[in-house]
Amino acid sequence: MTEPELLDCRGQRCPLPVIALAKRLPRLQVGAVLRVLADDPAAANDIPAWCRLRGQEFAGSPAPGVYEVRRTH
Amino acid sequence: MARQALLAALDDGWADPSKLYAQARRARQLLDAAREAVAEVLAVRPDEVFFTSGGTAAVRDGVAGRLRPGGAIVHSAIEHSSVLRAAQRYQASGGRAVSVPVDRLGRLDLDAWRAAVTGPGVAIAVLISASHEVGTVQPVADAAAACDAAGVPLLVDAAQSVGRVPVPEGWSLLTASARKWGGPPGVGVLVVRKRTRWSPPEPDAGPDPGPELVPGTPGVPAVVAAAAALRAVAATAQAEAARLSALVDRIRTTVAATVPDVEVVGDPVDRLPHLVTFSCLYVDGEALLHALDRRGFAVSSGSSCTSSTLRPSHVLEAMGVLSHGNVRVSLHSETTSDDVDRFLAELPGIVARLRAEVGV
Numbered sequence: 001m002t003e004p005e006l007l008d009c010r011g012q013r014c015p016l017p018v019i020a021l022a023k024r025l026p027r028l029q030v031g032a033v034l035r036v037l038a039d040d041p042a043a044a045n046d047i048p049a050w051c052r053l054r055g056q057e058f059a060g061s062p063a064p065g066v067y068e069v070r071r072t073h
Numbered sequence: 074m075a076r077q078a079l080l081a082a083l084d085d086g087w088a089d090p091s092k093l094y095a096q097a098r099r100a101r102q103l104l105d106a107a108r109e110a111v112a113e114v115l116a117v118r119p120d121e122v123f124f125t126s127g128g129t130a131a132v133r134d135g136v137a138g139r140l141r142p143g144g145a146i147v148h149s150a151i152e153h154s155s156v157l158r159a160a161q162r163y164q165a166s167g168g169r170a171v172s173v174p175v176d177r178l179g180r181l182d183l184d185a186w187r188a189a190v191t192g193p194g195v196a197i198a199v200l201i202s203a204s205h206e207v208g209t210v211q212p213v214a215d216a217a218a219a220c221d222a223a224g225v226p227l228l229v230d231a232a233q234s235v236g237r238v239p240v241p242e243g244w245s246l247l248t249a250s251a252r253k254w255g256g257p258p259g260v261g262v263l264v265v266r267k268r269t270r271w272s273p274p275e276p277d278a279g280p281d282p283g284p285e286l287v288p289g290t291p292g293v294p295a296v297v298a299a300a301a302a303l304r305a306v307a308a309t310a311q312a313e314a315a316r317l318s319a320l321v322d323r324i325r326t327t328v329a330a331t332v333p334d335v336e337v338v339g340d341p342v343d344r345l346p347h348l349v350t351f352s353c354l355y356v357d358g359e360a361l362l363h364a365l366d367r368r369g370f371a372v373s374s375g376s377s378c379t380s381s382t383l384r385p386s387h388v389l390e391a392m393g394v395l396s397h398g399n400v401r402v403s404l405h406s407e408t409t410s411d412d413v414d415r416f417l418a419e420l421p422g423i424v425a426r427l428r429a430e431v432g433v
Contacts, residue, residue, distance in 0.1 A: 014377060014385075015397040019355050019433055042377040042385045042396050049395040053336060053354065 004033040004068060014042035018050050021069065025056065028071045033059055036067045043067065075256050078301030082294035090293055100293045107293075107300035111262060114307045115235070115247070123263040124296050128232045128250025129155035131261035135228050135246045136163075136197060138271040144196040145169040147189045149181050149211070150391035153230055156199050157387070169194070178340045179209035179392045187219045195225045197246075202234040206375055206388040206401060207339030208321075208348035210238075217243030226269050233345055235262075236306040237314055245269040251299035254306050255406065260299040306406075314346035317404045320413045321349045324402060327417045332424050338394045347404040350375070352389075353424050355433045356398030364423045365400070370416055373401040398424075 007024050009017035017038040025034055036047060047067045051058035059068040086103040088096035105119075112119040125131040132155040140146065146160050150172045160170035171189045174182050181200065190198050198220050203210040213229055220227040226245035234240050236254030240247065246269060251260035265271045306313070321344070325337050334354035353361065358376025365372055375386030376399040385396030402416070 013383075015355050015357060016431075018397065019431055022355065022433065040377070041383065045385055045390045045393065045396050049336075049393060050354070052393075053334070053395065 004035040007034055007036045009036060009038040009040075009043070010065070012038065013040045014046050016040075017043050018046050021047065021050065022054075025069060025071050030071050030073060033068050033070045036069065037065060038067065039065045075298045075302035075305075079257055079294055079298035082297035086293040086297055088293075103297050104293050107296045110300040110304050114303050115240075115262075115264060117247075117264050118267065121264050121266055123265065124299075125261035125263055127259055127261040128153075128230075128248060128253070129261070131248035131250070131263040132156055132199075132228070132230060133159055134274050135248055135263050135265070135271075136199065137274040138265070139197040139226060139228075139246075140168060141196060142167060144194040145171060145192060147171045147173060147186070147192070147195055147198040147225070149173050149175060149186075149200055151175050151179060151204050151206070151388045152199060152201050153205055153232065156201070156230060159199075171195075175209075175391050177392055177394065179204050179207045179338070179388065180340060180343075181211050181216060183212055183215055183219070186216055187223075190220050190223045190225045195223065197228055198225050199228045199230060202229050202231040202240050203238075203345045204339065204388060205233050205348075206386055207350045207392070208233075208344040209340040210343045210345065214241040214243055217241065220245075226271075233348070236303055237310055237346060246271070251295075251302065254299075254303050256299035256302035257295045260295050262299075313406060317408070318346040320404055320408065320410065321346065323413060324349045324417065325351075328420065331417070331421045335424075336395050338389070338392065348401065350399065350401045352376075352395035353398035353400070354395065355431065356424055356427050357431075358397055358399050360427055361398060361400060361423065364427065365416075365420075368419055368423075370402075370419075373403065375399045375401060 009020050021036055028034055048058040051069055057070040057072045059070045061067050086100040088100040090101040090104045108119045108122050112122050136159040140163055146163055148156050148160055164170050173186045173189050200211055200216050202213055217227050228246040229244040230248050231240045232250040232253045235249040245266050247264040249262045252258045328335055328351055329337050335351050337351040339350055358374040362374050375389045376397050377383050377385040389396040
């Protein structure tokens with residue numbers, strides 16, 4: 001199992017982390033996981049919501065401020 | 074209407090209604106008439122109506138009159154901040170607060186509500202009649218039945234509904250805010266049904282224990298204006314609700330069709346007539362608010378960047394919907410069909426420009 005790619009959005013306020021996620025995820029292989037670091041409180045809500053709207057998989061939050069997204073298409 | 078009543082009452086009802094001289098008796102008559110008018114619109118008895126210094130004070134006093142040390146308060150996750158603050162204060166003094174979740178449309182989870190109100194030591198349950206942020210109407214009748222079965226009084230925060238849409242029966246306490254029905258600011262209403270065990274927060278407030286003498290009572294002129302405004306809006310509420318609801322339908326369908334990547338939130342059918350909320354992906358809520366303001370549209374937002382705490386709206390969070398790029402449009406009696414059309418014509422371009430600025 002390879003480590004997920006990292007996207008560091010710490011210090012950015014929403015919607016910037018979601019915009020960065022939207023730009024980065026299409027560059028991953030389908031099935032790969034992107035790990036997003038974001039300390040804006042809105043990210044906890046908006047990253048899962050973006051996944052739902054975009055049909056991507058929210059793979060969980062292993063720690064506070066850490067979010068994993070799997071590219072499904 | 075409210076303005077005329079306010080100006081007349083300023084001339085006629087300025088005196089202290091608890092005194093006995095002629096001007097004071099006149100003020101007392103105006104106050105009694107106002108209470109009767111409010112009671113009639115709400116279909117309750119006049120001696121069940123208390124005037125407070127606003128909707129927040131009505132909630133605070135309504136809740137405080139039920140709470141005792143070591144009990145519990147149950148509320149939905151999407152209550153107004155006045156309710157959440159009352160629950161926090163109670164927790165700080167050793168009480169328990171149970172927050173009941175909502176679904177993605179913002180509707181109360183009734184099974185979780187039933188379980189919560191049957192828990193130990195519940196002194197009061199609080200439910201908003203309809204979400205003040207997304208408009209979704211709450212299942213008040215079912216929630217009230219669950220409270221009744223558990224022997225728990227239900228306080229309905231009806232600030233969004235009074236003067237617009239009927240509030241289902243079955244509650245024990247009800248709160249509302251005159252500002253929300255077109256009355257003056259600084260007047261709230263607390264209704265406590267007679268069968269409810271409830272103690273005024275400060276029972277020794279005055280020599281005359283009339284219900285209007287809750288501490289922080291607003292002045293008579295403002296109360297008179299509030300009652301006049303309520304009677305006026307109640308008379309036309311049905312027609313106005315139909316008119317605004319059609320405009321909200323137009324906003325919901327047009328925004329979804331003309332703005333890409335937008336999430337229109339809340340229940341599309343079982344909702345308040347005048348309120349619509351949507352979130353635009355990749356857009357900064359504050360920038361959107363200012364862009365709309367420059368074009369003459371006064372709207373609100375639940376996005377974190379528009380809040381002093383930098384947290385997104387607890388209502389949007391509880392629903393799990395997108396919180397950035399959020400716009401809440403609240404229509405009123407002077408909103409015209411042309412206003413709505415102009416808003417809908419300008420919005421797609423505004424959103425597109427803001428997105429272009431951040432390269433999406």
